[in-house]
Amino acid sequence: MTHTRFTSKLKYHSRILIAISLLCVGLLGIVGAIALHEHHESWSRFLDHLSAALIVVGLISVIEKVFAERELVARLVDLFGLRRSVYEAGVHDAYVGPENTHFEDLLLGSHQLSIVFNDGYKWCSSTAIATLLCKRFSNPKSTTDVFLLDPACSYIEELARKTRDDGVEVGLERSRISEKIQKTIALLRKLHSEAANSSELNIYTIAAFPTYTLFMGDRSAIVTLYTTTSRSRQPVPVFEVRPTGPDSFFEFFQSDLIRLKNSPETHLMPAPTASVAE
Known part of the structure; x- marks a missing residue:
């Protein structure tokens, strides 16, 4: 593409x-x-x-x-x-399935990058994504903000009810989600450390239920929707949007991100000590 x-x-x-x-x-x-x-x-x-x-x-x-x-x-x-509204909304591309998404331009071309998702482990643990993140973290001019569900918040249990497979207890699924969040945090810090901590990495925990996955760059954003019902194996819609005016989708997601960052229930995790980072 x-x-x-x-x-x-x-x-x-x-x-x-x-x-x-x-x-x-x-x-x-x-x-x-x-x-x-x-x-x-x-x-x-x-x-x-x-x-x-x-x-x-x-x-x-x-x-x-x-x-x-x-x-x-x-x-x-x-x-x-x-419809002309599609252009005015700033929808640059739309397709089904995150496997069709090209993250290279967004991750390597954005000075400021903000990411919002539930646990993010599957995405971060991808070899291709990990390679791109290493390159990004090596750029001292880049800033990356990552927002993850707080493992201790009440929304984890609701997410567990939604995503668990048949026959899996809610408590077990909750433990799995919390573990994946911790793994994501550890992986991000490891990649950042391998890049000599050259760039700025901020990891936030949120006590809110994300209704979509968001990758927000300087001049473009990638949005992946979630299903409202229980876990579905079907591919989900993905949108690539760009700022085209005050009513564009990009502006909506950017405003939503600002409110999330300023929420009293959003907390910046302290940076690891040198011994932990190593």
Whole structure:
């Protein structure tokens, strides 16, 4: 998906560059025609006409490309019935299944990254994600805030009732969730320590029930929804959103994140001592 977007942008910019090059060559040709006018009038006239043609072609190419892109988008909106509200909401992409999500740009390209999830162990323990986190933690200019359920809060039991398999006691599932939260914290600190603690890592515990998983970067966010019923094996919807205005989804999630961070029930975990970090 990322490669396709890159190729499309490359083709677009290449065409614009060619058109601008034609304009420049045309302008240089006119300068040359003026210089040749006194001694080689016929060549000067030919070069003048050729330069004018190049300038016209270049201008037409630029104008056509810009307006063609706008017209194409308008036609697609009409053809597929895509509502303009989707653009205004800032929905950049939507698909099913977190395995289709590309986190590299978000994790490595964001100065500030905030992550909200229940326990996060499955995500953090992924080899690909762990590698990206190591790279991120090695960047001294990055700040990462991670919000996890407080293992001691009452919401853990409700989550256990929702996610437990048939026949598994709530108490056992609660212990599993609490253990996964502790493992996530330990893993994040280990990865951060391996990166020589180069960047800032803040881990918060929350006494709230996240209704979605959130990965919030500087200019984009990835949101994964949760089911409202018991555990489901079906893939869940994933949205990639970007800020497009005061009413965009990005602004909503950003405001929700700020309220969560400022909640009196949200607590910043103390940084580990040097001996613990090692």
